[in-house]
Amino acid sequence: MPTYRTLTLSEDERTALMDFRDHAPIPYLRERAAALLKIAAGTCAAEVARSGLLRARKPDTVYAWLDRWRAEGLDGLAIRSGRGRKPAFSPSGPDPRGRTGGDPAHGAA
DSSP: OOOOOOOOOOHHHHHHHHHHHHHOSSHHHHHHHHHHHHHHTTOOHHHHHHHSSSSOOOHHHHHHHHHHHHHHGGGGGSOOTTOSOOOSOOTTSOOTTOOOSOOGGGTOO
8 A cells, every 4th residue: 555645734723724725815825725735635645736736736846835834834835035036137236247327329328
């Protein structure tokens, strides 16, 4: 018999996840809460990843959500700051060429 990761929730945790699933301001938080509730209901995490969400996910992604829930609770479901692609250009940042003003050849002084 294959073994898979399970999740046992207290009544308070289940209520908090259900509230998060139904009312979180950011859609990805609602998705993660829904995935955890399905795992707690007895569905295999890999099955939840493949067909239990609006969009298929890699099983390792859902396992990571499960691990972060166990380690940090609701706070672990949010994307951590500093994640994602960094901007290649920032209009408010310094000019990478070392210039301080506009280009006089094109009418800027």
